[in-house]
Amino acid sequence: MASAVRTGAAALVVALAVLALAGGGHAQLHYGFYKGKCNGSDVEAVVQGIVKARFARESPIVAYLLRMQFHECAVNGCDGGLLIDGPGTEKTAPPNLSVKGYDLIAAVKAELERRCPGVVSCSDIQILATRDAVALAGGQAYSVRTGRRDRRQSRASDVKLPAPEYTxxxxxxxxxxxxxxxxxxxxxxxxxxxxxxxxxxxxxxxxxxxxxxxxxxxxxxxxxxxxxxxxxxxxxxxxxxxxxxxxxxxxxxxxxxxxxxxxxxxxxxxxxxxxxxxxxxxxxxxxxxxxxxxxxxxxxxxxxxxxxSEVNVLTGTQGEIRKVCSKFN
Ligand code: HEM
Missing domain, CATH: 1.10.420.10 (Peroxidase, domain 2)
Structure with missing residues (x-):
């Protein structure tokens, strides 16, 4: 009897582990994840306001952000790893040397930290800002799930992006x-x-x-x-x-x-x-x-x-919510 219970419990543990794996990180992303979490501020509206102001004076920002989303998400997932400064980080890898738009992400982060410190991840800011820029540039508006967290790792050696000559x-x-x-x-x-x-x-x-x-x-x-x-x-x-x-x-x-x-x-x-x-x-x-x-x-x-935007994201208690997007906490 006791061994049957043990076997049943073990099977349950295995089943839960399989479910967790199958769900991956993005099972925990939600629409409106930040609703009610930023001292009365509407996080998505704050991001949109800053992107709109930037787009009005520098419309190529849409290109910078789209490319950034790709270079971010294609290297270990959408985890803010590209944003980290310092020797040997993703940002220093050759394909990333011409990536732009970091200052916009930093500006959004600074504003959100002022309104609600330690709440909104840098990786979500990247995805929200790109979404807003695409709509401003004539693309169709779309909703994104949020709740990503920032990885405490960023290595240039992980950057293996496709070459422009690819078939x-x-x-x-x-x-x-x-x-x-x-x-x-x-x-x-x-x-x-x-x-x-x-x-x-x-x-x-x-x-x-x-x-x-x-x-x-x-x-x-x-x-x-x-x-x-x-x-x-x-x-x-x-x-x-x-x-x-x-x-x-x-x-x-x-x-x-x-x-x-x-x-x-x-x-x-x-x-x-x-x-x-x-x-x-x-x-x-x-x-x-x-x-x-x-x-x-x-x-x-x-x-x-x-x-x-949902490739290999960190959620829940994984990673961290950076205070400054270019530095680990
Ligand atoms: C096989 C895949 C891809 C290759 C080989 C590739 C390659 C390149 C190259 C070589 C550039 C020019 C970079 C420069 O000279 O500064 C570029 C620019 C760009 N890429 Fe891609 N790319 C790919 C996929 C993507 C994807 C998936 C996105 C976004 C979803 C993207 C968005 C952009 C944008 C918006 C630019 C213009 C950036 C600017 O004006 O600053 N690319 N890409």
């Missing part, structure tokens, strides 16, 4: 490791509907060294665009490495819309990885679908961002 298959495989699908991959790369790249990301791979051949230009690039990049924006001199190329047409480069996909259909994708989504038959149909249906992109892009 579609490599990109899909990368997102697959985060539990995201090929469809999600194509949707998320739609973030390149805003912002810019440095010429350095396309000079050797697309303009002057395609396929490893000196001087070769990617034949998969619209010849007029290749001509413009080579002669004006990214000439073949070291000093052009830091020049900027919009990832979408200039008129649309600060608008969250489906024009990025239309450009891929016209061979005007800027990074190889962008154009590869159209060149590969297994993702081309998704590009076509999103290019031909603006409403579909608007409704699905937020869903992909939400999935990304």
């Amino acid at each position: 579609a298959a490599q990109a899909v495989a990368f997102y697959g490791t985060m539990g995201l699908s090929a469809f999600d991959t194509v949707l998320l790369l739609g973030a390149h509907t805003v912002g810019a790249t440095h010429c350095s990301a396309i000079k050797s791979s697309r303009l002057y060294g395609y396929g490893g051949k000196v001087g070769a230009t990617d034949p998969g690039m619209d010849p007029y665009y290749a001509f413009v990049y080579k002669n004006w924006v990214c000439p073949n001199t070291a000093s052009s490495d830091g020049n900027l190329v919009f990832l979408d047409d200039q008129w649309s480069a600060l608008r969250v819309d489906n024009n990025y996909y239309k450009n891929l259909q016209r061979r005007r994708g800027v990074l190889s990885v962008d154009q590869n989504l159209y060149n590969d038959g297994s993702t081309r149909w998704i590009v076509d679908l999103l290019a031909n249906n603006a409403g579909l992109f608007q409704s699905l892009f937020p869903q992909a961002l939400i999935k990304l």
